[in-house]
Amino acid sequence: MGKIKVTRCEIEGLCVIEPTVFQDERGYFVETYNYNDFAAEGLDMKFVQDNQSMSVKGVLRGLHFQKQFPQGKLVRAIRGTVFDVAVDLRGGSATYGKWFGVVLSAENKKQFYIPEGFAHGFLVLSDEAEFAYKVTDFYHPGDEGGLKWDDPEIGVEWPIEQGMELILSEKDQKWLGLKDTFKFE
Numbered sequence: 001m002g003k004i005k006v007t008r009c010e011i012e013g014l015c016v017i018e019p020t021v022f023q024d025e026r027g028y029f030v031e032t033y034n035y036n037d038f039a040a041e042g043l044d045m046k047f048v049q050d051n052q053s054m055s056v057k058g059v060l061r062g063l064h065f066q067k068q069f070p071q072g073k074l075v076r077a078i079r080g081t082v083f084d085v086a087v088d089l090r091g092g093s094a095t096y097g098k099w100f101g102v103v104l105s106a107e108n109k110k111q112f113y114i115p116e117g118f119a120h121g122f123l124v125l126s127d128e129a130e131f132a133y134k135v136t137d138f139y140h141p142g143d144e145g146g147l148k149w150d151d152p153e154i155g156v157e158w159p160i161e162q163g164m165e166l167i168l169s170e171k172d173q174k175w176l177g178l179k180d181t182f183k184f185e
Contacts, residue, residue, distance in 0.1 A: 004034075006041045011088050011095045013115040015043065016102055017074075021109055030109055032076065033134065043113060045072050047134040052078075055124045055131065059167045060158070062121015063087055063147040063175070067182050070116035072136035080129030081105040082122040083159050087147060090117040091183040099156050117184040119147045123158050123166075145182045146175035153178045 005018040022029045031037075038044065055061065063085065065071075075084060085101040103125070104110050114120050122131065149156070149172065160166065175181070 004037050004041065006043070009100045011086070011098055011100050012093070013117070014086055014100050015041075015113040017043075017111040017113060019109060019111070032111065033074065045074075045113075045115075045136050047074065047136055049135050049138055050132065051135065052130060052132045054079075055129055056167070057124050057127050058165050059124045060121065060149055060172070061169070062172065063119035063149055064121060065089060065119045065145050065147075065182070066137070066140060066143045067145045068143050069137045069140045070184065071139075072113070072115045073120055073133050074111055074113050075104065075120070075122075075131065075133040076109070076111040077104040077106055078130045078132050079106050080124065080126035081107075082124050082126075082129050082131060084112050084122045085120070085156055085158075086112070086114040087119040087154055087156070087178075088117070089119055089147075089182065089184050091185045093117075096183075097154055097178050099154055101156065101158075119145075121149060123160070125159065125161075146172065147181050148175045148177045151177035 003020050007016045019030050084104050087099045088095045
C-alpha cells in the first residue's frame with residue numbers, strides 16, 4: 001500500500017525513512033513498517049521486539065548499545081519531538097566515532113534506522129514525547145553499554161535550548177567517553 005522514501009546518511013548504514021502519509025478531513029493513515037517496502041530498499045532486517053517510552057522535556061536518554069547482542073533499531077516519535085542521535089562504534093569503520101542526528105516528531109513522521117554497531121540516544125525537545133522503536137535482537141540485561149552523551153571527542157551538537165534543564169538517569173551520567181568505551185569489531 002504505502003511506499004517509503006529512504007535517505008541514506010553520510011555514515012554508512014544509517015537511514016532516515018519517510019513513509020507515505022494518506023491524509024484527509026478525517027485525519028491520516030500511515031504504514032510505519034512493511035517488510036516488502038523495506039526489503040525493496042535493501043533494508044531486510046528482522047525485528048523481534050517493539051518498545052515504547054514516554055519522557056518529558058529535557059530528558060536525554062543514551063547513548064546506549066548492547067555489547068554481545070547488538071540491536072538494530074527503527075525508531076520514531078509517535079507524540080512530541082525528539083532529537084535522535086547515532087554514534088558509529090564499528091571498529092573498522094571509516095566513520096568510527098562520528099555521529100549523525102535527526103529531528104523525529106509526530107508531525108514529520110520520520111523514522112531513523114540505526115544498524116547494529118552504533119550507540120543510540122535522544123533528547124526530548126517537546127513538553128512530552130512518546131518514542132517507539134523496533135529492535136533486531138532481544139534486550140539482554142547485563143549486556144548494556146553506554147557512551148558519555150557530551151564526550152567532546154565525539155562532539156554531538158545537542159539542540160539544548162537556553163534554560164532547558166537536562167534530565168539524565170544515574171546510569172547515563174556515569175558512562176565513559178569514546179576512548180574508554182567498547183568498540184564493535
